[in-house]
Amino acid sequence: MNASKATLTACVAALALLAGCHEPVSVTVYEAGEYKGESDPLLKAHAKSESKEALQKRFSMGQSDR
Amino acid sequence: MARMKFLCDSERCIECNGCVTACKNEHEVPWGVNRRRVVTLDDGVPGERSISVACMHCTDAPCAAVCPVDCFYTTDDGIVLHDKDLCIGCGYCFYACPFGAPQYPQKEAFGVRGKMDKCTFCAGGPQGKDNSEEERKKYGRNRIAEGKLPLCAEMCSTKALLAGDGDMVADIYRERVLKRSGRPQTWGWETAYQEDV
Numbered sequence: 001m002n003a004s005k006a007t008l009t010a011c012v013a014a015l016a017l018l019a020g021c022h023e024p025v026s027v028t029v030y031e032a033g034e035y036k037g038e039s040d041p042l043l044k045a046h047a048k049s050e051s052k053e054a055l056q057k058r059f060s061m062g063q064s065d066r
Numbered sequence: 067m068a069r070m071k072f073l074c075d076s077e078r079c080i081e082c083n084g085c086v087t088a089c090k091n092e093h094e095v096p097w098g099v100n101r102r103r104v105v106t107l108d109d110g111v112p113g114e115r116s117i118s119v120a121c122m123h124c125t126d127a128p129c130a131a132v133c134p135v136d137c138f139y140t141t142d143d144g145i146v147l148h149d150k151d152l153c154i155g156c157g158y159c160f161y162a163c164p165f166g167a168p169q170y171p172q173k174e175a176f177g178v179r180g181k182m183d184k185c186t187f188c189a190g191g192p193q194g195k196d197n198s199e200e201e202r203k204k205y206g207r208n209r210i211a212e213g214k215l216p217l218c219a220e221m222c223s224t225k226a227l228l229a230g231d232g233d234m235v236a237d238i239y240r241e242r243v244l245k246r247s248g249r250p251q252t253w254g255w256e257t258a259y260q261e262d263v
Contacts, residue, residue, distance in 0.1 A: 028135075028152065035139045037149030040192040042211055043141055052143070054213040059230035062220055064238060 069144030071232035074117045078226035081116040085218035093206025099169040101185040121167035121185035129159035150181040188216040
């Protein structure tokens with residue numbers, strides 16, 4: 001009885017240990033000249049003409065010669 | 067479409083290093099990494115010139131051309147950014163860049179450098195939402211998303227460093243050169259090929 005309990009405990013412990021070794025693997029296969037990273041939300045936001053105008057306004061306010 | 071550009075007017079730069087400090091402070095750049103630096107030519111000699119140098123966000127960026135994992139991307143207006151999750155820290159971009167812009171935070175045994183870090187034109191990177199905590203930790207603050215321009219240029223007390231729409235930057239510089247009645251003295255035919263050529 002005790003031996004079977006010990007075996008069961010050992011099995012559970014071994015499973016828990018093995019589960020701890022698990023590592024999620026995601027492979028990125030690179031292709032020449034192709035960006036495969038996360039997309040940048042700035043690209044969409046910055047495509048609007050308002051944001052470009054805001055930057056131009058800020059430039060003329062702060063950096064132009066007086 | 068206009069492209070975002072930096073320009074440093076060597077006639078105006080006084081080597082105060084305000085741009086370097088502003089950049090380090092704004093993005094909490096780690097010790098040993100300088101996204102921007104001031105280079106002085108003929109230091110201590112009358113006529114010395116200083117320029118502030120960082121990533122120049124090249125139109126045909128050599129760093130992107132040599133990257134074996136293609137971790138670089140360019141925004142519509144020419145800001146060259148990279149993904150630190152894809153970067154393998156190989157250092158090819160450092161060898162390719164003529165400005166020494168790519169920086170590496172770790173210097174350990176066996177050539178371990180860590181992920182490459184460089185000037186983002188204050189536009190962050192591709193991590194989560196704009197100005198999220200993860201983006202700020204990895205790439206620094208995203209001022210462009212806030213409608214602001216790079217702090218290095220906005221902090222420049224003599225307006226030597228300009229950052230913004232390339233056409234507007236060029237107009238300002240052209241006007242300055244005309245006011246000085248001539249061409250800038252540091253760069254030019256005489257400098258490159260000696261005065262007697």
